[in-house]
Amino acid sequence: MIRFEQVSKRYPGGHDALHEVTLHIESGELVFLTGHSGAGKSTLLKLISAIERPTSGNIWVNEQNISRIRRSALPFLRRNIGLVFQDHKLLFDRNVIHNVLLPLDIAGFRRHDAFSRARAALDKVGLLDREKSMPVALSGGEQQRLCIARAIVSRPPLLLADEPTGNLDSGYTADIMRIFSEFHRTGTTVIISSHDPSAVPAGRQRIVRLDHGSLAS
Amino acid sequence: MKIWLAHHRHAFVSSLHRLATAPFATFFTLVSLGITLSLPAGLAAGLASLQQLADRLPAQGTLTVYIRTDASSDDRAALDRRVHALPGLASARFISRNDALHELSQHLGLPDLSAELPDNPLPDAWQLTPTRIDPALNREWSERLSHLAGVDLVLGDQVWVSRLNALVALGDRLTTFLAMLLAAGLVTISGNIIRLQILTRLPEIEVSQLIGATDRFIQRPFLYFGALQGLLSGVLAWGIVCIAIWLATPELGELARLYGSAFVLGYPTASAGLTLTAVAAALGWLGAWLALRYTLLR
Ligand SMILES: Nc1ncnc2c1ncn2[C@@H]1O[C@H](COP(=O)(O)OP(=O)(O)OP(=O)(O)O)[C@@H](O)[C@H]1O
Numbered sequence: 001m002i003r004f005e006q007v008s009k010r011y012p013g014g015h016d017a018l019h020e021v022t023l024h025i026e027s028g029e030l031v032f033l034t035g036h037s038g039a040g041k042s043t044l045l046k047l048i049s050a051i052e053r054p055t056s057g058n059i060w061v062n063e064q065n066i067s068r069i070r071r072s073a074l075p076f077l078r079r080n081i082g083l084v085f086q087d088h089k090l091l092f093d094r095n096v097i098h099n100v101l102l103p104l105d106i107a108g109f110r111r112h113d114a115f116s117r118a119r120a121a122l123d124k125v126g127l128l129d130r131e132k133s134m135p136v137a138l139s140g141g142e143q144q145r146l147c148i149a150r151a152i153v154s155r156p157p158l159l160l161a162d163e164p165t166g167n168l169d170s171g172y173t174a175d176i177m178r179i180f181s182e183f184h185r186t187g188t189t190v191i192i193s194s195h196d197p198s199a200v201p202a203g204r205q206r207i208v209r210l211d212h213g214s215l216a217s
Numbered sequence: 218m219k220i221w222l223a224h225h226r227h228a229f230v231s232s233l234h235r236l237a238t239a240p241f242a243t244f245f246t247l248v249s250l251g252i253t254l255s256l257p258a259g260l261a262a263g264l265a266s267l268q269q270l271a272d273r274l275p276a277q278g279t280l281t282v283y284i285r286t287d288a289s290s291d292d293r294a295a296l297d298r299r300v301h302a303l304p305g306l307a308s309a310r311f312i313s314r315n316d317a318l319h320e321l322s323q324h325l326g327l328p329d330l331s332a333e334l335p336d337n338p339l340p341d342a343w344q345l346t347p348t349r350i351d352p353a354l355n356r357e358w359s360e361r362l363s364h365l366a367g368v369d370l371v372l373g374d375q376v377w378v379s380r381l382n383a384l385v386a387l388g389d390r391l392t393t394f395l396a397m398l399l400a401a402g403l404v405t406i407s408g409n410i411i412r413l414q415i416l417t418r419l420p421e422i423e424v425s426q427l428i429g430a431t432d433r434f435i436q437r438p439f440l441y442f443g444a445l446q447g448l449l450s451g452v453l454a455w456g457i458v459c460i461a462i463w464l465a466t467p468e469l470g471e472l473a474r475l476y477g478s479a480f481v482l483g484y485p486t487a488s489a490g491l492t493l494t495a496v497a498a499a500l501g502w503l504g505a506w507l508a509l510r511y512t513l514l515r
């Protein structure tokens with residue numbers, strides 16, 4: 001589903017965030033992306049969703065080479081990806097349920113269907129009783145869960161979660177991980193980044209470790 | 218198709234929502250845009266009425282040729298021939314000085330005028346009516362006749378009509394210029410409001426782009442908003458013009474009556490009003506479009 005071929009990313013300013021990364025992730029995999037702060041985890045996820053472009057190398061997502069994707073094709077790539085942002089990117093001018101409705105409005109869902117879907121997503125992350133609250137009234141962990149609800153509401157085939165457990169205590173971390181593995185069991189490809197190795201649940205999951213922009217195995 | 222409809226409904230509802238969530242700002246914006254628009258619209262309405270008046274003036278393009286009192290009979294005969302040889306002549310009536318004095322005395326209600334005047338001061342005259350009203354024809358006639366020996370003066374009743382027409386044409390020019398100026402103003406005001414809206418909505422725009430919104434999806438609510446704002450201000454301008462006419466009508470009627478004129482300030486027709494609102498909506502849309510081009514194109 002995702003293929004990186006000798007991908008390097010140098011940000012303007014000369015910093016090499018990724019260096020010659022070659023990586024293959026199968027459809028339906030659950031992958032943990034770990035590495036120290038600044039290792040390039042967010043950069044790698046941004047390359048997959050074409051938020052950033054690689055400096056060199058090629059990236060395929062769903063057999064589509066997105067290193068040179070046209071701007072007009074971006075929305076249709078992104079609709080197949082659920083994104084949990086490290087900085088949440090919630091909209092503070094609307095309440096919880098309307099934050100979750102945004103992807104459904106973009107996809108053109110009917111209002112009635114959209115509401116029931118949004119409620120189901122909020123239920124999954126344990127925020128159903130807060131649907132009328134404004135995001136400022138949520139704790140850091142609740143905001144993070146709201147961001148997850150927004151990412152999963154349109155049931156995308158690929159879910160990219162950037163530090164989804166950064167602000168959560170271990171109890172909620174386990175809850176969130178359960179949501180992701182539930183999602184994974186329904187066939188979704190899931191990539192979760194974390195700088196904290198202890199957040200990775202014990203098991204036989206695939207772990208991809210980055211070290212100063214290069215793959216470390 | 219369903220998705221397309223859902224998108225448009227979403228954009229429309231959200232732009233309505235934006236208008237409604239800031240009622241004061243909306244109100245002031247609409248009033249300022251409405252006043253801006255009502256200026257050229259009101260002028261155009263006034264000019265239309267004036268044009269009607271000019272059209273209704275009882276001018277037949279009649280030309281009166283006054284003959285010198287000392288004109289010789291040869292001169293008179295020559296003039297007679299020239300008059301009847303005029304192109305486009307419908308009728309030529311000779312009014313002798315005695316007939317003219319008689320008419321005048323009846324007009325003034327002084328039957329003994331001819332008796333009281335030692336000498337008839339009026340000249341003989343030809344009254345010439347053309348087959349069609351045409352200032353060029355009048356000019357040609359007066360050129361042909363005015364330099365003839367024995368002719369004192371050639372006067373047309375068309376003078377006033379053409380003066381009024383010239384005035385209306387000048388007004389039309391001015392109105393067009395003003396309308397273009399204020400249309401540009403409306404585009405600018407509307408565009409600036411949309412630009413501010415875009416700036417306050419940048420987070421939403423950014424997130425929407427990140428989760429798969431097309432440019433069209435992002436721009437649509439702003440375009441709807443601009444068009445809706447223009448439309449409402451057009452309706453408002455229509456209302457302002459109608460109210461102004463309604464307020465002015467009694468005074469104008471009185472004034473016109475004093476001058477014995479049938480001038481009435483007409484209300485804008487439905488089609489004029491609808492054109493006004495449509496143009497205003499289009500201008501509002503254009504303002505939004507420009508704002509989107511220059512704010513989102515980074
Ligand atoms: N927009 C940018 N411009 C310049 N440099 C950047 C930019 N974004 C990231 N970097 C740099 O690239 C490197 C990798 O950043 P990245 O955000 O991918 O790290 P990360 O592994 O996600 O770290 P963290 O765990 O702290 O989130 C860092 O050194 C960072 O300073």
Ligand SMILES: [Mg+2]
Pocket residue numbers: 041042043086162163
């Ligand atoms: Mg990061």
